[in-house]
Amino acid sequence: MSTQRSPQAAPERKLRADAVRNRAGILEVAQRHFLAHGIGTSLEAIAKEAGVGAGTLYRHFPTREALLAALLQRRTEEVVASRDRIGQVGDPGEALREWMRAMEDYLSSYTGLPGPLAAAAQERDPDNPLTLPCEQLITATQEYLHAAQQAGVAHAWVRPRDLFLTAVSIAWVRGAGAADDDSIAALRRLDESGYRPA
Amino acid sequence: MSTQRSPQAAPERKLRADAVRNRAGILEVAQRHFLAHGIGTSLEAIAKEAGVGAGTLYRHFPTREALLAALLQRRTEEVVASRDRIGQVGDPGEALREWMRAMEDYLSSYTGLPGPLAAAAQERDPDNPLTLPCEQLITATQEYLHAAQQAGVAHAWVRPRDLFLTAVSIAWVRGAGAADDDSIAALRRLDESGYRPA
DNA sequence: CGACGATACGGAGGTAGCCTCCATATTGTC
DNA sequence: GACAATATGGAGGCTACCTCCGTATCGTCG
Numbered sequence: 001m002s003t004q005r006s007p008q009a010a011p012e013r014k015l016r017a018d019a020v021r022n023r024a025g026i027l028e029v030a031q032r033h034f035l036a037h038g039i040g041t042s043l044e045a046i047a048k049e050a051g052v053g054a055g056t057l058y059r060h061f062p063t064r065e066a067l068l069a070a071l072l073q074r075r076t077e078e079v080v081a082s083r084d085r086i087g088q089v090g091d092p093g094e095a096l097r098e099w100m101r102a103m104e105d106y107l108s109s110y111t112g113l114p115g116p117l118a119a120a121a122q123e124r125d126p127d128n129p130l131t132l133p134c135e136q137l138i139t140a141t142q143e144y145l146h147a148a149q150q151a152g153v154a155h156a157w158v159r160p161r162d163l164f165l166t167a168v169s170i171a172w173v174r175g176a177g178a179a180d181d182d183s184i185a186a187l188r189r190l191d192e193s194g195y196r197p198a
Numbered sequence: 199m200s201t202q203r204s205p206q207a208a209p210e211r212k213l214r215a216d217a218v219r220n221r222a223g224i225l226e227v228a229q230r231h232f233l234a235h236g237i238g239t240s241l242e243a244i245a246k247e248a249g250v251g252a253g254t255l256y257r258h259f260p261t262r263e264a265l266l267a268a269l270l271q272r273r274t275e276e277v278v279a280s281r282d283r284i285g286q287v288g289d290p291g292e293a294l295r296e297w298m299r300a301m302e303d304y305l306s307s308y309t310g311l312p313g314p315l316a317a318a319a320q321e322r323d324p325d326n327p328l329t330l331p332c333e334q335l336i337t338a339t340q341e342y343l344h345a346a347q348q349a350g351v352a353h354a355w356v357r358p359r360d361l362f363l364t365a366v367s368i369a370w371v372r373g374a375g376a377a378d379d380d381s382i383a384a385l386r387r388l389d390e391s392g393y394r395p396a
Numbered sequence: 397c398g399a400c401g402a403t404a405c406g407g408a409g410g411t412a413g414c415c416t417c418c419a420t421a422t423t424g425t426c
Numbered sequence: 427g428a429c430a431a432t433a434t435g436g437a438g439g440c441t442a443c444c445t446c447c448g449t450a451t452c453g454t455c456g
Contacts, residue, residue, distance in 0.1 A: 047435090054414085059434085119374055169371050186357060186359075190360060193393075214402090215452070241443075242444095257404075
């Protein structure tokens with residue numbers, strides 16, 4: 001308990017020094033490449049720029065999703081933590097709206113991110129490294145939605161998962177073809193007016 | 199005027215007999231492959247199964263989008279023609295709802311179709327062969343939307359393009375990760391309740 | 397009918413990216 | 427300092443894209 005260790009199912013033994021170094025380097029380069037070229041960017045290029053072989057990259061992150069999940073971890077914690085800030089907002093309707101925007105921005109972190117996340121949200125495969133962030137977001141959504149429903153500013157038939165998918169699909173439109181701002185604003189308004197009773 | 203010719207800008211000279219045969223064969227095989235494996239399927243595999251070389255395929259359809267557009271042409275005409283059927287529906291609100299479903303199904307014809315279409319809808323590049331079908335769909339949407347707005351069953355601030363993007367994004371969710379029917383139904387309900395005043 | 401120019405064909409070949417495998421190198425420990 | 431455990435890297439096998447050009451097929455005209 002003295003050393004910070006994952007409580008349940010921690011298969012992580014301590015890494016060798018070079019492994020730690022390489023892992024960090026890969027993440028740093030990957031972050032830049034995903035930002036610049038979307039999640040479809042070449043993994044080999046990342047390995048090369050990070051100064052490691054392809055094998056090393058794939059040992060640390062067996063799939064593109066694993067790399068993505070590692071990168072997303074910080075962001076996920078930040079966003080979920082923004083609950084505290086948003087929580088200060090008195091009006092539950094306003095809070096829900098802000099939360100939706102926060103999710104939308106998170107989901108737009110990298111071009112192409114909505115695809116794998118939507119898939120993960122639905123398959124619920126515990127082996128998919130993206131399942132965890134999805135569940136966290138949906139859980140957070142539940143809190144805001146519930147409060148909004150209590151206050152009568154959200155329809156009772158709306159489920160947290162539905163709002164999550166809504167945010168994902170807006171983020172997808174943002175990424176696919178670079179929709180103009182007007183269209184995105186219209187989509188947001190449509191969705192908001194969708195879950196909110198008149 | 200006796201022979202059926204494209205009225206404006208027809209760069210199509212008459213094809214040689216073998217070219218016509220090959221083109222048809224490619225389309226027939228491509229249809230099956232796109233249906234079975236989505237729009238990302240291997241073009242080389244299509245060429246092989248159609249019994250032509252890669253060069254022939256690329257000569258007829260220089261890009262994946264061109265092939266897609268050729269395949270979509272029939273479907274597009276069918277869907278736009280379904281205006282006639284839907285037009286019979288008296289209630290403009292009901293007609294708009296039906297039209298949205300028809301678009302959604304059209305956009306779900308092949309897995310992955312929403313991506314290129316969303317891109318085409320926004321870039322408005324006349325060289326993109328998918329631009330035409332997009333415009334046709336948006337134009338048709340405009341008719342239904344306008345009628346609905348006149349009847350007071352759609353908000354005045356909704357634009358045809360917004361509804362098109364809505365349909366595209368639902369189709370995308372359908373395709374990405376095979377969302378369960380409940381989620382899709384919820385998204386539809388959300389959207390409908392979004393454009394419709396209480 | 398035959399031959400000649402125009403049209404179309406096909407598949408080899410260069411490029412790029414994925415992922416695996418294992419001989420070699422590095423690390424940590426005793 | 428030496429040995430076992432751990433980690434490395436890049437060659438290599440694979441799939442797919444797309445282009446290029448020598449060759450085959452077509453249609454027409456004499």
